[in-house]
Amino acid sequence: MTRIWLNLKKAHKPALMLAFDMLMLSLAFLLAMAIRLNGVSEFLDWQLFACLALTLGVTSFIFLRLGLYRTIIRYMGQKAIIAVLQGVTLSAGALALASYLTTAGVPRSVPVIYWCFAFISVGGSRWLVRIYYQTALEIHKTRVAIYGAGTAGLQMYKALVHGQLYKPVAFFDDNTSKQMTFIDGLFVYNPADVLDVVADKDIAEVLLAMPGVPRRRRREIARTLRERGLLVKAIPGVEELLNGVGDAEDISKAYENILGREPVEPKRDLISGSISGKVVLVTGAGGSIGSELCRQISQWEPAHLVVVESSEYALYQIERELMQQRQDEGVQFEVTALLGDVRDNERMKEIITGFSVRTIYHAAAYKHVPLVEQNVVTGADNNVLGTLSILEAAESCGVEQFVLISTDKAVRPTNVMGATKRFAELICQDFGRRFSKMRVCMVRFGNVIGSSGSVIPLFTAQVNAGGPVTVTHPKVTRYFMTIPEAAQLVLQAGNMGQNGDVFVLDMGEPVRIYDLAERLIRIMGHSVKDEENPDGDIEISLTGLRPGEKLYEELLLGDNVLGTEHPMIMRAEEERIDSRTLQVLLGELKWACKSRDCEKVREILCRAVKDYTPRKKMADVVWGRLEVERSCTQREGDVRALSLVGGGDANRAP
Missing domain, CATH: 1.10.287 (Helix Hairpins)
Known part of the structure; x- marks a missing residue:
């Protein structure tokens, strides 16, 4: 029933609502007369029906002028109730006037009785529809708690109540004066009781609504909640968004339900072993994955974090952010930002030896499929020979762990980027087999939500520009994960990997890009413009597959998969090639890249x-x-x- 009503065209709904109200008012009038005169047959004549017709005509005009049919019932608030009260009162006055003009002989008490029934039928019917809609909607909502019972928390509560994703069921607040009270019907609990409340109310997530609290305190709260096994999301306040402090991209990041699964939580012991108290090097530190690796590594108290990046601006940005993070969180570790290209073997040896690096996370790569497809030699030189260069430097300088960030596009690739990443994996597998002193592994995952060049920032920008949102093909599907999730997987794999292992994440079901575009348009408060809804806001345009692009991606080459210490991380047994063949291919590749062939x-x-x-x-x-x-x-x-x-x-x- 709800779906039928929502699918009705916008122009038809007011007419149906007006017809329903006129029917209810007719019944209210007849019921008022029957109660007053103790029966129906006593008063049925043409004058009475003329009185009723005149009353309904005047009432229709009054209701339309008051805007009763411009109000969306599911968002009906106090002003709508006042409008109903005004309309019903004027309708009762119109009844008294119509009775006088038509000499229908309506008793003077009937308009009063009519007013009571009219208010119950017109206002009550709307209220019942609103309750029914919200009840039907809440069945599919995720139950959440809001941490922060201030102005921002109340604004978030009201927004979520009318949304389609979350159902707030509790507040938490550090302020003792707010605890044990009700805010808009929700009880405010002490954060110390969070585990009991979460279990009792079946809460899936905790949303932080504390934009006025210092960032350091917010991170401290989020970390405490995550350590207790809770999923936490920090949402910017309304004022932050309006003033430009919060980014529109942050909104899309908050909707992690786009994954179709719960984000994978990290295991502390798998991360600390590779980082805590050690000198860690991150290549490609200014990129989406590399910068998130740096942020998360800094939380695990490394002795020294060395960040290497070929882009001066990107290096400046991540260095400044890490310095600010160190100051906000009071974490004591050194940060050194260095310009360098992984293809420069001597430069890499200088850095590794000079800082006594023990763990390397290799995120430097050209990753955008169409661009690498148009720059074949440069892509192969950077992704393949760059990986070989940093691996040789790491092995000769005594590095303990080396982790390559790979991609699902390396599986049965149809593009140069995927082929170069698979070639890089083969090199890592060979090093892992030949040099047992250095633990070498690869981490392979799908598309990362919010990374540079990914669809979420692109779609967000297109929606903000008024559309259209461009999708290459209606059947294209991709695996997705969040940036923090990807970084945590990389950090955990470093401690488990050996002998050139390939790790993949159980990422659930792939997401259809067209569905993702529709969902994001609605999340950002717009409607999709298509054949069924020609009056929609944003159109989705199909542009055709780009060079080297596949309809779907895979994470595994074969079916030989083993479990690991983490229930959501798998170890793939991938095919390898022998060292002699690999050395011949690498020699030929070096010559081909040098000659630009x-x-x-x-x-x-x-x-x-x-x-x-x-x-x-x-x-x-x-x-x-x-x-x-x-x-x-x-x-x-x-x-x-x-x-x-x-x-x-x-x-x-x-």
């Missing part, structure tokens, strides 16, 4: 990566231009040669 690079990738099925046409932009130039030069040479041959024949004696 795109065709040769792609041919080597095909030989190294067993299941790589590239596009038939080379997409590298520069190579394509050079091919055109070479073709033109060849044609000019052929024409010149033919011209010379023809001229020689002409000058010869017959």
Whole structure:
């Protein structure tokens, strides 16, 4: 019933509501007359019906002028109730006037009785619909508690009550004066009782609504709650969003239910062993994954955090953020920011030796599929030979742990980026097998929500610009995880990995990108414009698959999967190639990259990566231009040669 009503066109709803109100008012009038005159047959005549018709006509005009049919029933508040009260009162006055004009002989007490029944039928019916809608909606809502019973907490509560995702069932607050009280019907509990309340009320998540509290205190509260096994989300306040302090992107990050599963919680003992008290190096530290790794590593008290990045601006940003985080949280550790390229083997050796690095997280890579597809040599040089360079430096300098950040696109790749990442995995597998003193492993996961170039920031920007939201294909699906989740997986895998292991996350079911776009449009307060809803706000436009893009991604090459110490992390037994073959391929790749031979690079990738099925046409932009130039030069040479041959024949004696 609710779905039928919601699917009705906007123009039809007011007409149906008006018709329903007129029917209810007619019944209210007849019931008032029956009560006053002790029966129905005594008063039925044409004058009475004329009186009723005149009353309904005037009342329709009054209700429309008061805007009763512009109010969305499920959002009906105090002003709507006052409007109903005014409308019913004026309707009762119209009844008294109509009785006088039509000489219907309506008793003077009937308008009063009519007023009572009219208010119950008009106002009560709306209230019942509102309650029914909210009850039906709450069946599918996630039960949450709000930490912070101040202004921001109350604003969040009111917003969530009318939303479709969360149902607030409790408040928590550190202020003792607010504890043991009710705020808008919800009880405020002492945070010390959080575990009992969560268990009693079946609370799935705790939302922090404390924008005025210092960041350090908010992080402390969030960490305490997470240590108790609770899922915590920090939401910016309304004022923060309006003043630009909170980012619109933060809103999309708050809706982690887009994953279709619960985020994977970390195991403390699996993280601390690789980080606490050690010198840790992160390559690609300014990227989405690299920067989140740095943030989380800093919370586990490393002796020294060395961040390496080739982009000066990105390095400046992450260094400044880490310094601020260290100050806010009062954590004591050194941070050193260094410019460097992982392909520079000597530079990497200097850094590793100079700082006595013990753990390396290698996040430096070119990851955007279309860009790498158009820059084949540079992509292979950075992703494959860069990984080889940092691995050789790590092994020669006595590094204990090396973790490669990989991707699901490395599984049966159809693009250069995926093939280069799989080649990098093969190198790591070989090093893990040959050098037992250094624990080498890889972590493979799907798309990361909120990372640079991912669909969430792109879709958010497109919605803010008024659309359209661009989706390549209606059937494209992807696995998704949050940035903190990805970073935690990497940190935990470092302590479990050995001999070139590949770790993957049980990421649940893949998400259809088209569904994700629809969901995000609605989350941001808009409606989808399509054939069923031509008056919608934002349109979804299909642009076609990009070069090297697949309809779906995979996380495993085979079915040989083993469990680990973490229930949501699996160890994959992947196929390897022998060291001699690998060395030959790497030698050829170095020569091909040095000579800028795109065709040769792609041919080597095909030989190294067993299941790589590239596009038939080379997409590298520069190579394509050079091919055109070479073709033109060849044609000019052929024409010149033919011209010379023809001229020689002409000058010869017959």
